[in-house]
Amino acid sequence: MTICYTIISWLLVFFYWLLIAGITFRILIKRHSVPFAMTWLLIIYIIPLLGIIAYLSFGELYLGKCRSKRVRSIGPSITLLLKNVHSIQNICSKKNSDIAQPLFQLCQNRQGISGIKGNQLQLLTNSNDTLRTVVRDVQKACHNIEMVFYIWQPGGQADEVAEALIAAAQRGVHCRLLLDSAGSVEFFRTEWPNMMRSAGIDVVEALPVSILKIFLRRMDLRQHRKVVLIDNYIAYTGSMNLVDPRFFKQHTRVGQWVDLMARMEGPIATTMGIIYSSDWEMETGKRILPPPPNNSFTLLQKKNDHTILVIASGPGFPENMIHQAILTAIFSARKKLIITTPYLIPSEDLLHAICIASHRGVEVNIIIPRHNDSFLVRWASRAFFSELLEAGVKIYQFEGGLLHSKSILVDGQLSLVGTVNLDMRSLWLNFEITLVIDNHEFGSELACIQNHYISQSCLLDAQRWLDRAYWQRIVERLFYFFSPFL
Incomplete structure (x- = not known):
């Protein structure tokens, strides 16, 4: 009886580690981004069974x-x-x-549009x-x-x-x-x-x-x-x-x-x-x-x-198209970049592109709602503020309601308007649609709307942000850990 129990125990341990190894191998061969892959691996190793179930449910993009x-x-x-x-x-x-030529050329080559x-x-x-x-x-x-x-x-x-x-x-x-x-x-x-x-x-x-x-x-x-x-x-x-x-x-x-x-x-x-x-x-x-x-x-x-x-x-359309389009638009900026988004949880590439634009001398303004309907997103987005502020990016917090507009304006000429949030779901997962308009008059109209948002916003003070409570920093980093899933 003891021998039988020992054999069963060892078999369970063997299959348990075999399952962990299999999921680990599956994550590695999928070529996810490093933060995304590391987050999943940590979750699976810390809470193995729940982590495996979560990964099989939400870790890969499949439609059925x-x-x-x-x-x-x-x-x-x-x-x-x-x-x-x-x-x-x-x-x-x-x-x-x-300004618009690189983005239009990208879409022509990848989408045929x-x-x-x-x-x-x-x-x-x-x-x-x-x-x-x-x-x-x-x-x-x-x-x-x-x-x-x-x-x-x-x-x-x-x-x-x-x-x-x-x-x-x-x-x-x-x-x-x-x-x-x-x-x-x-x-x-x-x-x-x-x-x-x-x-x-x-x-x-x-x-x-x-x-x-x-x-x-x-x-x-x-x-x-x-x-x-x-x-x-x-x-x-x-x-x-x-x-x-x-x-x-x-x-x-x-x-x-x-x-x-x-x-x-x-x-x-x-x-x-x-x-x-x-x-x-x-x-x-x-x-x-x-x-x-x-x-x-x-x-x-x-x-x-x-x-x-x-x-x-989304599935069926060129992979990473929206992400590449936004990156291209940001890199095209020479003078001024204005972004409005309700959810600010950018990829590492987007975060660096925005910071680099500011370092290049581009005036970068980001307008987000002061209060958000998602508790997780509200705290996770704050984890990006320090790096943006250090790069000289101006962050405006809209106080006239929940600003749900999604827009990007580059040098008053190139406009992007649509359904895409600057978060992982919109960039990598969901079915989304965005309009790109190469027109200075339209850009001026969009700029007026964005300036109206700014007039109802409070500029985030970099020094006050650095002086925030230490417990807030801990909470921000905790929720930042889950940013690849938000």
Whole structure:
């Protein structure tokens, strides 16, 4: 009996160390970033069983068997559709400013997407105005409406959008709605999905969360895009979820969320429609093909010639595209760099690029909310302040609510606006979308908005920050340890 017990014990120890060795080897061969890999290894060695379960659940990027198969089949068709768009004469930009040229060239080579000319572009800074404008466009829709959002929370003006969408479907407009399962959990618990489906709207719950599939698909991989497409001609994207800020997350006591959206008219809607069709096919297995653009789009160039580049990220799109694009934009800065982000947990490369820009003599301003809805992010982001301040970066803490806008402005010329936070999830994991605009007039408009944010912010004093309590430094470093997962 004793011998049998000893043998079983040794077998358990052997299989335990074999499992640890196997996971360690798996982490090393994946070529993760060093901080990411070291953090996982420490977690696995300190709390082995829980660490292994956590790594198998959240450590690798996988969609599951069906979605992965769809992603592989979607790629060639997306490439062909983009080539068709670029085959239209006089629609693609061939010359950019010196500041924008490296970024546009990167995207052309990696995504096959260059800037699209002939678009009207409007920035929307007031959430109420944004929702009213969306309702108006939905009411005028004739053929099709496509939407994708991370969060749709019923209440207030969000219900007006839902009612307008139902009315559009009832008059024969083909409506498709793609909502993230985790972000829109409250929406799917209401009667709105059934009401919409009864009206003929295709409502799809993207990346469903299920404890039963936790080892079959990464559950924290989310559909984070915010896009509205109407009649293959009007497009919206930006930081705003489909919520009424008067009712959204009031229990967090951080104030109303402050967002930035872009409304576009022109051929750029076709490019965004191709990205949407990719998301739709990945989730449903059904292919929708936006109609090809025609030469009539080029007539817009006589009225307004905004050149817009769309960068999409997530499984199925070029790896690390958003991360490389932001790095390229930062390295292009010569005079001034302004960044707004609600969550500041940059990669080591981005952190160093921002600091290097400041050391090169670039005036670098970062605007973040003073109060954040995430306790973990709030403390983890503070761990980066010291290095940024030492490099001469100005950090402004916005006090007019939760600043949720995501924007980068380089030398008043190159603008990036979209859904991407400066955190690991947006940079490496989620489905995101960003607009790149190479236009000085648009840059001036974005600068006015960013300066308005600064006017409602408090500049972080470097000396006072150095004098903060020692216990705060300990907490910051503790949460910094988890920054690769935030």
